Amino acid sequence: MNSLVVYYSRTGKTKEVGNLISEKLSCDVEEIFDTKKRSGILGFIKSGKDAIKKKLTTLEEINKNPDLYDLIIIGTPIWASNMSTPIRTYISEHKDKFKNIAFFCTEGSKGGVKCFENMENLCDKKPMATLEINKKMIKKDIYIDKIKDFVEEIKKS
Numbered sequence: 226m227n228s229l230v231v232y233y234s235r236t237g238k239t240k241e242v243g244n245l246i247s248e249k250l251s252c253d254v255e256e257i258f259d260t261k262k263r264s265g266i267l268g269f270i271k272s273g274k275d276a277i278k279k280k281l282t283t284l285e286e287i288n289k290n291p292d293l294y295d296l297i298i299i300g301t302p303i304w305a306s307n308m309s310t311p312i313r314t315y316i317s318e319h320k321d322k323f324k325n326i327a328f329f330c331t332e333g334s335k336g337g338v339k340c341f342e343n344m345e346n347l348c349d350k351k352p353m354a355t356l357e358i359n360k361k362m363i364k365k366d367i368y369i370d371k372i373k374d375f376v377e378e379i380k381k382s
């Protein structure tokens with residue numbers, strides 16, 4: 226299956242997981258960037274508000290056409306128990322091109338389940354696999370096994 230990993234990452238955790246998934250699947254990867262500044266404490270507050278209000282943003286131009294892939298694996302950090310604003314925007318703009326989807330997220334402690342429900346509703350499609358990685362899993366290094374299981378689930382589908 227021709228897959229594309231697409232992720233947004235404000236502070237690097239989702240990026241690390243996204244890059245590991247693409248390495249293990251030997252597939253293309255696209256990091257998406259927001260034109261809105263989200264760094265620092267003000268960026269944190271703005272991002273929380275945007276996520277709660279389900280706002281959209283303006284993304285920088287993407288490099289990979291999702292139409293050309295059988296599977297889009299979408300990764301987001303959890304913001305206020307929801308998907309990040311850049312990922313909400315990416316899905317809203319491109320969901321008609323998705324053939325199959327899978328989701329992953331990184332989070333402090335919780336919010337992934339609700340976030341995946343919201344992403345499924347927005348895509349109007351069921352994900353073939355999901356992966357939720359929290360801070361504790363990263364600290365204890367058990368996230369590597371979780372990523373392996375996620376990739377295996379995708380490969381056997």
Ligand SMILES: Cc1cc2nc3c(=O)[nH]c(=O)nc-3n(C[C@H](O)[C@H](O)[C@H](O)COP(=O)(O)O)c2cc1C
Pocket residue numbers: 233234235236237238239240269270272273274301302303304305306307331332333334335336
């Ligand atoms: C605005 C904002 C809201 C957040 N809300 C949650 C939350 O509801 N639950 C949670 O477990 N972590 C929450 N976090 C923590 C991030 O999900 C977590 O640190 C994530 O791994 C960051 O990914 P990144 O480094 O790719 O940006 C929040 C972070 C931000 C910036």
